[in-house]
Amino acid sequence: NAGVMQNPRHLVRRRGQEARLRCSPMKGHSHVYWYRQLPEEGLKFMVYLQKENIIDESGMPKERFSAEFPKEGPSILRIQQVVRGDSAAYFCASSPGLYYNEQFFGPGTRLTVL
Amino acid sequence: DQQVKQNSPSLSVQEGRISILNCDYTNSMFDYFLWYKKYPAEGPTFLISISSIKDKNEDGRFTVFLNKSAKHLSLHIVPSQPGDSAVYFCAASEAGANSKLTFGKGITLSVRP
Numbered sequence: 001n002a003g004v005m006q007n008p009r010h011l012v013r014r015r016g017q018e019a020r021l022r023c024s025p026m027k028g029h030s031h032v033y034w035y036r037q038l039p040e041e042g043l044k045f046m047v048y049l050q051k052e053n054i055i056d057e058s059g060m061p062k063e064r065f066s067a068e069f070p071k072e073g074p075s076i077l078r079i080q081q082v083v084r085g086d087s088a089a090y091f092c093a094s095s096p097g098l099y100y101n102e103q104f105f106g107p108g109t110r111l112t113v114l
Numbered sequence: 115d116q117q118v119k120q121n122s123p124s125l126s127v128q129e130g131r132i133s134i135l136n137c138d139y140t141n142s143m144f145d146y147f148l149w150y151k152k153y154p155a156e157g158p159t160f161l162i163s164i165s166s167i168k169d170k171n172e173d174g175r176f177t178v179f180l181n182k183s184a185k186h187l188s189l190h191i192v193p194s195q196p197g198d199s200a201v202y203f204c205a206a207s208e209a210g211a212n213s214k215l216t217f218g219k220g221i222t223l224s225v226r227p
Binding site for chain 2: 004006033040041042043044045048056057058059089093101102103105106107108110
C-alpha cells in the first residue's frame, strides 16, 4: 500500500534554471495539494488540484510557479527561473475525495537554489 | 497574519509523563482541526483530528481537546515515549470538502528517557 510518492527527494538548481517536482498520490486518491515549508516555519498551502483541474491556487506566487495534475501521470509543480528564496521543502499531500478532511503527505522534495 | 498559533516552540517531558501541546487559532471559520507529527527529512504524518462539533477525540495514547469558545485546542500524549520526540504541527481547515490546511509553526517535543 504505497503512500504519497515524491521525486526527486533532493534537487539542486542554479539561479535562473527550472525546477520540476513530481507527486504521485496514494492509490485511489484524486485530490492533490502542494505545500511549501521554509526554514523554521510551518507548511504553507500553495495549490489544490483534482485531475485536470486547478481548484484553488490562492497560495501560489503569481509568477514563475505553475502546477498541473494531468489525466495520466503524476502532479507536477514547476518553478521557472528559480531564485535563492525558492529554496525550501515542498510537500505534496493527497486525499481520497469529497468530505474527507485528512490529507496524507509525501516525504517532500528539498530544493536548494545555488 | 498567523491564523494558527503554536506559541511554545519546544517542550521537554520525562518518559512516562504526559505531554500537552497547545494550539490557538483566530479564524472562526475553521471547523476541522488536525495534528501532524514530523521527523526530520520526512513528510508530516497524520496523528489525530477533531471536528468542531466535538470537544474531545481519543485514539490510544493521543487525545485532542477542543475549546471553541476560547479558540484553543490541545494534544495530550500519555504516557510519553522517547519515540514521540518530533515536531508536532497543529492544522485547521474551513468548512467544506477538501479545504486547504492552515498550519502552525510547530512544537518540538523531546521526551527524555
